[in-house]
Amino acid sequence: xxxxxxxxxxxxxxxxxxxxxxxxxxxxxxxxxxxxxxxxxxxxxxxxxxxxxxxxxxxxxxxxxxxxxxxxxxxxxxxxxxxxxxxxxxxxxxxxxxxxxxxxxxxxxxxxxxxxxxxxxxxxxxxxxxxxxxxxxxxxxxxxxxxxxxxxxxxxxxxxxxxxxxxxxxxxxxx
Amino acid sequence: xxxxxxxxxxxxxxxxxxxxxxxxxxxxxxxxxxxxxxxxxxxxxxxxxxxxxxxxxxxxxxxxxxxxxxxxxxxxxxxxxxxxxxxxxxxxxxxxxxxxxxxxxxxxxxxxxxxxxxxxxxxxxxxxxxxxxxxxxxxxxxxxxxxxxxxxxxx
Numbered sequence: 362x363x364x365x366x367x368x369x370x371x372x373x374x375x376x377x378x379x380x381x382x383x384x385x386x387x388x389x390x391x392x393x394x395x396x397x398x399x400x401x402x403x404x405x406x407x408x409x410x411x412x413x414x415x416x417x418x419x420x421x422x423x424x425x426x427x428x429x430x431x432x433x434x435x436x437x438x439x440x441x442x443x444x445x446x447x448x449x450x451x452x453x454x455x456x457x458x459x460x461x462x463x464x465x466x467x468x469x470x471x472x473x474x475x476x477x478x479x480x481x482x483x484x485x486x487x488x489x490x491x492x493x494x495x496x497x498x499x500x501x502x503x504x505x506x507x508x509x510x511x512x513x514x515x516x517x518x519x520x521x522x523x524x525x526x527x528x529x530x531x532x533x534x535x536x
Numbered sequence: 537x538x539x540x541x542x543x544x545x546x547x548x549x550x551x552x553x554x555x556x557x558x559x560x561x562x563x564x565x566x567x568x569x570x571x572x573x574x575x576x577x578x579x580x581x582x583x584x585x586x587x588x589x590x591x592x593x594x595x596x597x598x599x600x601x602x603x604x605x606x607x608x609x610x611x612x613x614x615x616x617x618x619x620x621x622x623x624x625x626x627x628x629x630x631x632x633x634x635x636x637x638x639x640x641x642x643x644x645x646x647x648x649x650x651x652x653x654x655x656x657x658x659x660x661x662x663x664x665x666x667x668x669x670x671x672x673x674x675x676x677x678x679x680x681x682x683x684x685x686x687x688x689x690x691x
Contacts (some may be wrong), residue, residue, distance in 0.1 A: 388584065394625040459629055461594070487598045494623035496581035 401492040408481040424534045425454045429501045431462040432470035434498040440517035444477035457481035460490045489496040505534045571603045
């Protein structure tokens with residue numbers, strides 16, 4: 362058995378390693394170009410009181426989370442209990458962005474499942490979502506005191522993501 | 537009575553033509569054409585194997601609407617690309633820019649091709665030089681001939 366015969370086996374092993382790594386990655390998780398960049402400016406009517414507006418600038422000086430949700434969004438229900446628990450701890454404000462939704466439906470959804478948000482704003486035509494590069498709901502952005510996006514959770518906020526990624530970063534950013 | 541019925545039917549026909557959900561035609565075919573040309577270069581983030589021009593995903597429709605506004609505002613192609621890339625990253629482009637991060641993507645296949653050609657040439661050369669050398673030396677040849685002589689061929 363000479364060494365050359367092992368070359369195809371070696372190439373195959375390398376291929377298997379690459380494919381195995383590929384399997385563990387989710388092609389729907391596209392790295393956001395916003396990490397480390399200022400959050401896009403926005404001003405939008407509030408869901409509960411549409412005559413009042415809310416702007417991203419209002420949160421300067423605070424570490425906060427912008428969480429996109431919608432009444433039609435199924436995966437939002439998955440993260441909802443986790444957000445409810447998180448809201449109870451009063452760690453940082455969570456602002457909801459009701460993305461491409463009817464106000465009445467959004468309000469109904471909050472009444473039915475509970476409202477974990479300090480306040481929600483509406484984005485009926487999806488423009489704020491586009492400015493934030495949202496391509497699937499739910500998505501959450503962790504924004505620091507300077508208004509810079511530090512972390513993006515694509516898909517539902519899981520307990521692991523909250524415990525291992527978001528909370529340690531929040532502690533770091535609040536210093 | 538008959539006339540009333542006919543009138544109602546006629547009215548129904550007239551109005552039913554409005555009922556179907558028609559895709560709104562572009563107000564300006566020039567804008568539309570440019571928008572489509574640009575969106576064919578862009579990937580739909582929801583159905584990643586579809587272009588923004590061809591996708592019927594909700595987000596794709598919204599993005600086409602945004603592109604239309606940008607085209608109407610006389611933005612250049614580069615500005616519109618920048619608008620998309622700043623939001624969704626290079627991934628949104630079917631032809632991402634050549635930069636260190638994408639070198640493997642652009643040149644990787646050529647590297648593989650060159651490597652494969654190199655091995656092919658080497659293998660062919662080796663086979664050619666191999667066949668030129670005598671397969672049997674003089675002693676072996678003699679032995680083989682004597683063996684052949686003794687063998688009775690089937691008639």
